[in-house]
Amino acid sequence: MDELSRMVRGTVGLPKRAALVAAGSLGAELETEIRHELVDAGFTVTRIVLPDGDELQSMGAVTSVLEDLGHMGATRDDVLVCAGGAVACSVGSLAAKLWCGGMSCALIPTTFDAMITVATSMEPLSAGGVSGVAWMTPEPSLVVCDIDFVTESSLSERACGYVYLMGSLLADSRRSWDRMGELVPRLVEGDSRAYVDALAAAQLARRAVVTAANPSARNALQYGLTCARALRACLGGGVPWHVLLAEGMRFEARLAVEAAKFDVDAVFEQDDRFDDLGIEELPFKLDVDRFIDALKGANARYSNRLLFALPKNPGIIRLTAVTDDVLVRHASAYVASRAELLEGDEAVE
Numbered sequence: 001m002d003e004l005s006r007m008v009r010g011t012v013g014l015p016k017r018a019a020l021v022a023a024g025s026l027g028a029e030l031e032t033e034i035r036h037e038l039v040d041a042g043f044t045v046t047r048i049v050l051p052d053g054d055e056l057q058s059m060g061a062v063t064s065v066l067e068d069l070g071h072m073g074a075t076r077d078d079v080l081v082c083a084g085g086a087v088a089c090s091v092g093s094l095a096a097k098l099w100c101g102g103m104s105c106a107l108i109p110t111t112f113d114a115m116i117t118v119a120t121s122m123e124p125l126s127a128g129g130v131s132g133v134a135w136m137t138p139e140p141s142l143v144v145c146d147i148d149f150v151t152e153s154s155l156s157e158r159a160c161g162y163v164y165l166m167g168s169l170l171a172d173s174r175r176s177w178d179r180m181g182e183l184v185p186r187l188v189e190g191d192s193r194a195y196v197d198a199l200a201a202a203q204l205a206r207r208a209v210v211t212a213a214n215p216s217a218r219n220a221l222q223y224g225l226t227c228a229r230a231l232r233a234c235l236g237g238g239v240p241w242h243v244l245l246a247e248g249m250r251f252e253a254r255l256a257v258e259a260a261k262f263d264v265d266a267v268f269e270q271d272d273r274f275d276d277l278g279i280e281e282l283p284f285k286l287d288v289d290r291f292i293d294a295l296k297g298a299n300a301r302y303s304n305r306l307l308f309a310l311p312k313n314p315g316i317i318r319l320t321a322v323t324d325d326v327l328v329r330h331a332s333a334y335v336a337s338r339a340e341l342l343e344g345d346e347a348v349e
Helices: 004-009 028-040 059-072 086-101 113-119 157-170 175-188 192-210 217-220 225-235 239-257 262-275 289-300 322-340
Strands: 017-023 042-049 077-085 105-110 125-127 130-134 307-313 316-321
Touching: 004 028, 004 105, 017 086, 017 192, 017 289, 028 042, 042 086, 059 086, 059 125, 059 225, 059 239, 059 289, 077 086, 077 307, 086 105, 086 113, 086 125, 086 307, 105 175, 113 157, 113 192, 157 175, 157 192, 157 225, 157 262, 192 217, 192 262, 217 262, 217 316, 225 289, 225 307, 239 262, 239 316, 239 322, 289 322
Parallel strands: 017 042, 017 077, 077 105
Antiparallel strands: 125 130, 307 316
16 A cells, blocks of 8 residues: 555556545545545545445446546546445446546455456446346556455455455466465465465456457356355345355356366365365255246346356356256255255254
């Protein structure tokens, strides 16, 4: 953060106006530090407050930012600086991309999952009363990651980043996937250098996905999402997103063994790494027909065909058609396995 002044200055030709965009929950100390760095760089700073809660993850939040940019007289030669989690950074980056055809944008993600994702993807926003349908590939001028935000957080606060990291490195190559196994114990220990290495590897992997020539390959980062969205529809919002996404990756990896000839040893490697990171399997009771309907419904929101982003090998994740009999067989086995995990524990229903 002490280099922020120099870095943001380099995103514009002449420092003049800066819009500091952040949710009201951003810590006062961090906001003051960012403001001082921007002033030192020669910017006049205008604070734009994002809404908190569900309202933040909507196109209404983007419209609100655009209105405030108009009130402050922002031009495409000015800079928008957005600090916060993945959703806040997504709103800020989209608003910057729309303003005057694209103004400079510097993102300061404050969570591990946001540090991994915001340079290459944004959180889908609600529009027209439908959740999770509005997004585009972000194009920030700068993403500033301060590892202190991560190493000073709890293990549970890093968990969502771990899951996104797993998916990113599996999409990259066998070498990256093997490297993930080496990083896991260092990440759990809070080794700051391991987090730098992980972020660097994730950015290279995700950049390769979003710039892939093959349209199917550009969907590799969707791995696990269809099942995660289906589970959220069935189980509600009480289960943390990273738990649902990890479950989605577990289920879709097993689906890939039959549908895409994925190596079963890689499935077990993924399971072991989730366990080592403290992300346990989720016990629940669920009717298999309801689960299958939810899977098809989650898919139908984004595609007219039943396709899953399934791994064929580490480094190759492609959209793959799954026949009904294969889907029913694996869904039945998965739901039964989760019911067996209960062992007297209270189920999520």
